[in-house]
Amino acid sequence: MASILTTKDIVKQFGAFRALDGVNVEVERGKITLIIGPNGSGKTTLVNVITGVYKPEVGEVIYTRADGKAINITGWPPHKIFETGIVRTFQIPQVFQRLTVLENLLAVARGQRGESVFSAIVKNWVKEEEELVKKAFKILKAVRLDGKWDTPAYLLSAGEMKLLELARALMAGADLVILDEPIAGVPVDQAHEVFKIVKDINQQGITFLVIEHRIDIAFRYVDYVYAMASGKVIAQGLPDQVANDPKVREVYIGG
Ligand SMILES: Nc1ncnc2c1ncn2[C@@H]1O[C@H](COP(=O)(O)OP(=O)(O)OP(=O)(O)O)[C@@H](O)[C@H]1O
Ligand SMILES: [Mg+2]
Numbered sequence: 001m002a003s004i005l006t007t008k009d010i011v012k013q014f015g016a017f018r019a020l021d022g023v024n025v026e027v028e029r030g031k032i033t034l035i036i037g038p039n040g041s042g043k044t045t046l047v048n049v050i051t052g053v054y055k056p057e058v059g060e061v062i063y064t065r066a067d068g069k070a071i072n073i074t075g076w077p078p079h080k081i082f083e084t085g086i087v088r089t090f091q092i093p094q095v096f097q098r099l100t101v102l103e104n105l106l107a108v109a110r111g112q113r114g115e116s117v118f119s120a121i122v123k124n125w126v127k128e129e130e131e132l133v134k135k136a137f138k139i140l141k142a143v144r145l146d147g148k149w150d151t152p153a154y155l156l157s158a159g160e161m162k163l164l165e166l167a168r169a170l171m172a173g174a175d176l177v178i179l180d181e182p183i184a185g186v187p188v189d190q191a192h193e194v195f196k197i198v199k200d201i202n203q204q205g206i207t208f209l210v211i212e213h214r215i216d217i218a219f220r221y222v223d224y225v226y227a228m229a230s231g232k233v234i235a236q237g238l239p240d241q242v243a244n245d246p247k248v249r250e251v252y253i254g255g
Pocket of ligand 2 (some may be wrong): 044
C-alpha cells in the first residue's frame with residue numbers, strides 16, 4: 001500500500017501525563033482512514049502532533065508526497081506542514097462567522113501555498129481574482145454549498161458549517177484533509193450527508209484522516225479504522241473487524 005502519512009512510536013507528554021504512548025498509525029493515500037476512541041484517549045493530541053501544534057517527545061511523523069518522496073515532518077511548524085498539503089479542521093469550527101460562504105473561501109486563498117507577494121504583483125489581478133472565484137465555486141459545488149454562496153456563515157446549519165470547513169481545506173490545496181469530529185453536534189440526516197460528500201471528494205483523489213465518535217454513522221463510509229484508548233492504539237483493521245473487536249467493545253459498551 002502507498003502511505004501518505006505514517007506516525008512511528010509517537011509519545012506526547014503533558015507534564016508527567018502521557019497523552020500519547022507509542023502511537024503507530026498509517027494513512028493510505030486515496031483512502032478514508034478513521035480514528036475512534038473515547039473522550040480523552042488522545043485523538044486530538046495526535047492530530048496536533050501531526051499538524052505541528054505539539055512536538056512529540058519521541059517518534060516521527062512521515063509524510064509521503066504524491067511523487068513518492070517521503071519527508072520527515074516531525075517538529076515542523078504548523079504553517080510549513082500546511083504548505084506541504086496537510087490541512088486540518090478543528091473540533092470547534094473556525095470559520096469567519098460574519099463573512100459569507102464565498103468570502104470564507106476567498107480568505108483562505110489569499111494565504112494559499114505557492115502564492116508570493118511578487119507573483120501577485122506581476123500577474124493580472126483581475127484575472128487572478130476571477131480564477132479564485134471560479135475555483136471557489138467548483139469547491140462549493142462539490143460540498144453542495146454553491147446555493148448558499150452569499151449566506152453569512154453564522155446562518156448555516158451545523159452540518160453546513162462542517163462542510164464549509166471542508167471547503168476551506170480544499171481551497172487551501174489540501175492533499176491530506178484531517179477532519180476532527182466532522183459530525184459532532186450534527187443531526188443524523190445531515191451527518192450522513194457530510195460523510196457522503198467526504199466520500200465523493202475522496203473519490204476525486206483527496207485522502208482523508210477522520211476523527212469521529214459516532215461510529216454508527218462513520219463506519220459505513222471509511223476504508224480503515226484505528227481505535228485508541230488511553231493514548232494507545234488498541235485495535236486496527238477494516239470497519240467490521242474493529243466493530244467486533246472485544247477490546248473495542250469493552251471500551252465502548254463495557255464488554
Ligand atoms: N494542552 C494540554 N495540556 C494538558 N493536558 C492535555 C492537553 N491537551 C490534551 N490533554 C489531555 O490529554 C488527553 C487526551 O486529550 P485529547 O484532546 O487528545 O483527547 P480526545 O481523544 O481528542 O478526546 P475528545 O473525544 O474528548 O475530543 C486528555 O486527558 C486531555 O485532558
Ligand atoms: Mg478531541
